[in-house]
Amino acid sequence: MTIKETKTKKSKAPKKEVVVKKTVTAPKKSKKLSQTSEGRVVLRIRVRAYESKILDASVKQIIDTALRYDAIIVGPVPLPTEIKKYTVNRAAFIYKNTREQFEIRVHKRLIDIINPRAKTIESLTNLSLPSGVEIDVKML
Numbered sequence: 001m002t003i004k005e006t007k008t009k010k011s012k013a014p015k016k017e018v019v020v021k022k023t024v025t026a027p028k029k030s031k032k033l034s035q036t037s038e039g040r041v042v043l044r045i046r047v048r049a050y051e052s053k054i055l056d057a058s059v060k061q062i063i064d065t066a067l068r069y070d071a072i073i074v075g076p077v078p079l080p081t082e083i084k085k086y087t088v089n090r091a092a093f094i095y096k097n098t099r100e101q102f103e104i105r106v107h108k109r110l111i112d113i114i115n116p117r118a119k120t121i122e123s124l125t126n127l128s129l130p131s132g133v134e135i136d137v138k139m140l
Contacts, residue, residue, distance in 0.1 A: 040115060041115055041116070042112050042113070043112070043113040043116045043137065043138075044110070044138045044140055045062060045111040045113070045124075045135060045137050046079075046135070046136040047111070048134045048135075048136075049133045050104065050132055052107045055107050055109060057130070058129045058133045061127065062111060063075075063076070065123050065127055066113050066116070066120055066123075068123070069117060069123060071113050071115075071120045073111065073112070074111070074113075074114065075111040075112055076111050077109065077110040079108035079110055081107050082106040082108070083103055084104045085101060085102070086101070086103070087099050087100070088101075088102065
């Protein structure tokens with residue numbers, strides 16, 4: 001920002017004007033777009049379970065298997081817990097105003113494996129995880 005002083009004919013006191021110079025820059029490319037366009041393959045594993053202890057044990061098993069084949073791992077990233085709440089009448093006719101509340105919590109984790117080898121993918125498909133653990137695998 002610069003300040004210019006100018007004089008007018010009517011008054012002898014200098015008048016001050018403020019001139020603001022704007023610089024326009026091109027928008028920056030996001031790092032994710034530039035890195036994936038370079039030929040980087042990402043295997044995104046999303047793990048869901050009702051119990052957090054079983055979920056953490058299965059995530060540790062997935063990470064140990066991937067590290068055995070020298071894979072680059074990002075995560076596990078804990079995602080927000082999904083909570084489903086249900087309210088049910090306790091009785092049909094008498095004590096109709098009393099209710100019971102139940103909730104189901106779904107814990108989630110996200111794991112990224114960058115540039116996985118064929119051996120890594122094969123070992124992850126042969127992995128046996130405990131029941132109640134749901135896995136969603138995407139190739140980005």
